[in-house]
Amino acid sequence: MTAPLRASEPIIVPVALGARAYEIVIGRGQLATLGARIKVLRAAAKCVVVTDVNVAQKHLAACQDALAAAGIESSAIVVPEGEGSKSYATFETVCEAIIAARIERGDLVVALGGGVIGDLAGFAAASVRRGLDFVQVPTTLLAQVDSSVGGKTGINSRHGKNLVGAFHQPILVVADTALLDTLPEREFRAGYAEVAKYGLLGDAEFFAWLEANWQGVFAGGKSSGVLAREHAIAVCCRGKAAIVARDERETGDRALLNLGHTFGHALEAGCGFSGRLLHGEAVALGIVLAFEFSARRGLIGDAEAGRALAHLAAAGLPTHLKEVAGCVPGIDALMDLIAQDKKVKRGKLTFILVRGIGQAFVENDVSAAEVRAFLADKLNQK
Ligand code: NAD
Ligand code: GLY
Numbered sequence: 001m002t003a004p005l006r007a008s009e010p011i012i013v014p015v016a017l018g019a020r021a022y023e024i025v026i027g028r029g030q031l032a033t034l035g036a037r038i039k040v041l042r043a044a045a046k047c048v049v050v051t052d053v054n055v056a057q058k059h060l061a062a063c064q065d066a067l068a069a070a071g072i073e074s075s076a077i078v079v080p081e082g083e084g085s086k087s088y089a090t091f092e093t094v095c096e097a098i099i100a101a102r103i104e105r106g107d108l109v110v111a112l113g114g115g116v117i118g119d120l121a122g123f124a125a126a127s128v129r130r131g132l133d134f135v136q137v138p139t140t141l142l143a144q145v146d147s148s149v150g151g152k153t154g155i156n157s158r159h160g161k162n163l164v165g166a167f168h169q170p171i172l173v174v175a176d177t178a179l180l181d182t183l184p185e186r187e188f189r190a191g192y193a194e195v196a197k198y199g200l201l202g203d204a205e206f207f208a209w210l211e212a213n214w215q216g217v218f219a220g221g222k223s224s225g226v227l228a229r230e231h232a233i234a235v236c237c238r239g240k241a242a243i244v245a246r247d248e249r250e251t252g253d254r255a256l257l258n259l260g261h262t263f264g265h266a267l268e269a270g271c272g273f274s275g276r277l278l279h280g281e282a283v284a285l286g287i288v289l290a291f292e293f294s295a296r297r298g299l300i301g302d303a304e305a306g307r308a309l310a311h312l313a314a315a316g317l318p319t320h321l322k323e324v325a326g327c328v329p330g331i332d333a334l335m336d337l338i339a340q341d342k343k344v345k346r347g348k349l350t351f352i353l354v355r356g357i358g359q360a361f362v363e364n365d366v367s368a369a370e371v372r373a374f375l376a377d378k379l380n381q382k
Contacts, residue, residue, distance in 0.1 A: 035070025
């Protein structure tokens with residue numbers, strides 16, 4: 001994460017959603033182009049930037065400067081950092097502040113931050129005045145490859161994650177890869193779980209590329225002749241854009257993006273959405289569990305499950321329950337959390353399972369007893 005700050009020609013990934021189509025702009029230094037890009041899309045808009053305290057300290061001034069350079073007036077709303085801000089209380093604060101800032105239809109909300117800010121600000125944009133346009137400026141690796149694209153916005157309920165929200169597509173995503181230089185290494189690593197996810201769910205060739213080049217993605221700069229970080233982000237965004245374009249509302253294929261998330265969300269919730277286990281770390285553990293569960297069902301060999309685990313472990317991600325700081329919830333608590341997850345339909349559990357590296361599929365008919373027996377064995381291995 002020490003590559004020099006320099007502008008690069010952006011990679012543009014289109015998201016083909018008809019009247020709601022937009023572009024993802026990926027490259028170093030692209031934040032400086034934000035105002036000019038917005039001016040083309042909404043010539044008369046003023047902006048309110050929603051961000052968190054950490055990102056405000058590092059990147060808010062540059063963001064507002066980029067808007068001012070294009071003659072765009074902006075104000076800012078700064079919320080506490082962390083998952084706790086995906087709450088009713090912070091949602092109310094943000095909505096009221098957007099209204100107080102006199103943001104009208106035709107103006108824009110700019111979400112400057114990681115997945116927490118994108119989800120929160122996007123939901124506020126979807127709700128205030130029955131829908132304001134918004135722009136995503138993702139500042140974490142996780143947000144650049146996943147959460148800023150596809151229009152899922154929302155907050156958490158006391159019953160579980162992301163249970164209150166809306167589909168609301170941004171009109172533009174600007175992913176400046178230089179912003180990742182200030183991201184704490186643990187956060188970058190956690191986001192890498194979502195990068196690996198794209199290879200593991202549908203792109204075996206990309207997964208093999210990651211196995212050879214993941215260090216280049218972490219370092220920035222060139223690897224195998226391409227700018228590794230930008231290349232990886234673009235491949236993930238193309239993969240997500242293709243899935244979202246064919247299943248915007250998750251009635252089918254989009255669920256593939258949840259590989260590792262059913263187990264992962266339960267572990268994340270069981271750890272109290274705390275620094276004990278970051279979202280991406282929970283996803284890494286969840287992916288390993290999904291591969292091992294698939295192996296137990298005879299869908300793949302142990303070697304394939306081992307390959308997924310080995311790569312995530314090489315990148316420094318947790319791959320065994322014993323690596324979770326403090327105690328992992330017991331089997332009853334984990335099964336309760338899985339049952340509360342929104343991927344449960346009429347008592348049957350839905351899991352994303354695999355028939356190989358890059359061959360994920362949706363299995364709607366998994367019995368709770370089978371999952372309980374599997375997880376009990378995993379917990380006993382601790
Ligand atoms: P986050 O937004 O909490 O950011 C992680 C930490 O990094 C925070 O402390 C933040 O202040 C800090 N930070 C962010 N950018 C920084 C930068 N450039 N420099 C320094 N510090 C920086 O976490 P996240 O991992 O980006 O997102 C996780 C959230 O995303 C979860 O709530 C998850 O549910 C959600 N998510 C949503 C989708 C979706 O499709 N909407 C997809 C995946 C995940
Ligand atoms: N991250 C899951 C989705 O966007 O559908």
